[in-house]
Amino acid sequence: MGLPVTLYRWDDAGAPQITTGTTKLSQVLEVIKKCLVEGYGTKADLGWTIAMEDAINFKIAFRNSTIDGSGGYFQFNSSNNTANGDMRFRGGMDMTDFDTFTNPTPAYGLTIHTSNTKWYLIGTSRSFYLQLLPDSYDNSVLTTQYIYAPMFFVGDVDTLLPNDVGSFIVTRGNNALGDLTTYNGSVTLSxxxxxxxxTMYNADGIGTAVYGLAALGSYAVNSVALASDSDWVNENKSAFLDPVIIRAYVSKFDSELTPFIRGYMPGLYQASLAGYKSTPHLVIRNILGIDHLLLVSYTAGLNWISLGDWYD
Incomplete structure (x- = not known):
């Protein structure tokens, strides 16, 4: 049986707000804390816990459910708390102190642009996606830079392996191998x-392997020139959604600990039709009886997150 999904967004009643022109790490942190641990308005939290917090130095560590999930850790911090600052994050199987992990993931960074005042977070007790959105541009397919809509994922993948102790990951959509603290505008998880x-630890927790994402398309779909204004769901056009798989970049495919296909990104799909180029975000459409949210991105308007149960 799958886990229920909750969508949190900036325009909910009682939602935490990010201030125009002064976007700061502390405000983004408050968004994450409310969604994962505290809840707001009529929306309950996702059931994560705070493992440790250092508010003075803008550091906090969260842990996902030890009942539903792996109990993995996620540290979120910044070198400053200024407008146009940065957010940095790392995960791990266990954590004994800030920056001290067992089986740590690479550290990633994203710039918090001053225009990022809108946001949404979709998740469960095991994982979540967070995307920041610009306040001055509301189309679902951006025609300007990637930096205006940074997005990342934290939590357990939907692994195909039994007893996979390496299932907890952090990714922003690029650079799997090394620690990074700056935003790279050429890619995004959206x-x-x-x-x-x-970077995933092997199924037994010993050693690592490098993975990427695959679905219908490829890097070539990363072009606003391919976008369409079609509202293909309401126009009753025939289309389907393809789940996004986690595939290995390895030289051989005979290891049970690092198989070529490790699993799926929870709730993430790519559509066979593009659309919604000029439609204001957030776009939510019922596809095959389940609501899906279109990712805001500089693409052809192809990628969706299911609002139905994950980990079925």
């Missing part, structure tokens, strides 16, 4: 990048 973007 489309399906045709490159390595995940």
């Amino acid at each position: 489309y399906i990048p045709n490159q390595t973007c995940i």
